[in-house]
Amino acid sequence: MKRSIEDLSPTTTRENASLLSLHDDALMTVLLRTRASDHANLRRSCKRIRDMIDSFQFRKERGVQGFAEVDVDLLSGFEQYQLSKKSLGEHPPSEEDDSFYAQYDTLGYIYEYGDYSFETDCFRVFVDGRPLHKLRRREEFNLHVRLLPLCAPFWELCDCYNQTLCDLGTLLFTNKGKPKVASIKNALTCDDFCASHNLLYIQDFVLPFEYRFIESTVGPLLIKGVLKLFLDFYSITMYVPYRETQFTVEEADAERNTRFRFDEEKTDEDIQAEEERQIRNDRCKHQDMRQFFRAGFQQVNDQLVVEKSDYSYVFAIPEVTGEPILSLEETLKIPIARKTPTRPEPRGLAREFWLLVGKQICEWNVMTEELKDLRIPPLEKPLFAQMIDDFNGNVQQLKDQEDGLSNSIQERAQMDKDVSTLEESREIVRTSRRDLEEKINTLCTTLQSGFAEALNRKEAEMKTWQDKARKDLKTVLEKAENTLQLFYESDAIHVAAAGKNLDLLLMLLEFVPDSDRPMAVNALDRLGLTPLMVLATIAPSAGLTKCRQTMEAVINMGADTSIVHSINGLSALGHFRDSHEQEERHRILFGLPEPSVELKEEVVRIEALLRPADGPTAADEAILETRKDADSNDDESDY
């Protein structure tokens, strides 16, 4: 098959023209522009052409240069039914099946709330006649699409598919699927949804490697194909690249080989590698989104949503199916909205300190729990109280028996009958009752003294532990050139607050020189929170009074209540309100009793304590408004 350059040269005079006289690159150029329907015969005509058509390069170039022909089809409801029966190992059903008529329509299986779920199997996807739906390995091709009604049970539906969509739904839509985000509202032009009030959710979208290039038109064409399939059934489409993305071959391999590590066993190199991987993943994710941009999707660009959520997502309305796909240059100009990045994990000494504090929180909290348990008088513990109750019951029984015998003795004595046998029996009962009473007494004393002893021991242990903890902290802190810097980098104070260990928090602050304290108590952690904000967040679940006292202590050290979180615009007060609201919602949901008057007063006190110098921020106030919203929504849904 090898030919010399002369043979290949077009100048060679020959009788008959041959396609094969062309150089490889020229032949490739010609073949790239042929129709997919001719590929089968071309492949059969000769080996050189077949090898070329079968090559990765050929498929890639067809996609990149826009020659690829993409066909997407949805299996009919009956075909889907057959498929599901087959996967259960049942016989292929007939069309007369009752369950088919009851559960399926032309689109497929109808779920409880009238939603649909389409897996890779439900589609027939051909790229240049190559059936992608027959590729079995998951990383090669994956397409999951949901059709969800945008009405009352929207959140329940989202939640059963995934948390991401549920969170997103909460951010984007309020009651009954009515959009609250301006860009989506505009997209739907407020016609109160001309289409069928459904959300088409593209959950997974992974292409074979040869089509993953950002230049490839296969992705956009396939997406358009999917949109066309459901044209009459949705009013908005959404895609969130979050689980699987269009990794390159190398990236997919690397991803497979990464091993999960606990925080404790991570080295600085691991963290660096993780960060680098994160950056690469982001790049893949963006490439993913560009494919959707090319297919005509837009991005939700409301700052409020973008800054609040980790996800980047895109949406489209039915009209985009008619538009041509955008060129690569055009899509590269579309900016991708991004959440402000957070600070990376601490490293080196700061990491050591961070881990130490984390460990101490756990140990300390466990001991505190144990102490709390020991402080409860043993007889008030349900287990022991039950036991003593049982014993006392037995005593009572014996007493009753004794009384019964005494009565009988009296009766018989009046009749002058012999009572000696009865008296003997009564004596036996009386003795055993006294024994039992004796035993109960001993048991109670033993329990009490035992617990008191255990408590003493535990308290001593706690004291030793605290001394050691203080020493451990000191050892690490002494290694640092700049104590304050170490606190900045390790977020130790925030970690202690988040771990609800307020004693440790105060202990940590003892290590900070007086002059540095205001700086330490106003430091921002990786997520941009001040210690006060963290305290405010945990307060409703960690004991309001104790938290209030700690907050007061921290504020006395110079904590500033006016600092506002850079992303969500909440002050510490806003964080408290947010957390308190959630707690309340949780309480109502589970039908728990109303908080006591003292606790309500405590809430008012904390609100006053945390009030920023210039009053609550707009975001702080907005939290209370959302409650009103939620209330009115609840009213509506009652109908």
Next chain:
Amino acid sequence: MEDAIVKLTSKEGETFDVPRKVAMMSKLVKDTFSDDDDEDDEEDETEVKEVPLPNVTAPVLKKVIEYCTHYQDEEMTPIQTPLKSGTLDELVQAWYANFVKVDRNMLFDLVAAANFMDIKPLLDLTCLAVSILIKGKSAQELRQMFNISAELSPEEQAEAQRENAVAE
């Protein structure tokens, strides 16, 4: 500048004088110029340049120049992909459709020349013509048409036959 001439030399050594603007449609020619520009600054601008094209014969080169010249007057409509229609006349203007109505030898030579000289619209047009030739032909017909013979070993022939049987 407008009237600058480029000399294109065919394999046989025949030289064609081509207006610079026309010759510049070939990315190969364009690159030769810009390479030189880098080296000699603006000095060569007025000088008549000669570009040897050892892979292109005189008759083919003549056709190529004809195409490029016409392109200056009437730009070819870009060919929409994936192809919507099966006939040349529906996809491009009449002049271009007629331009590629040549024998197969010439057509393949044009493809090779367009590929070598890197003239995208010409490449698109000639490849389109080839793909229309291929359209709907069986493997046997393709083999005859493109004079493909003995390309497959007996085993491969058998395999192809099998595939054939499966496909049909």
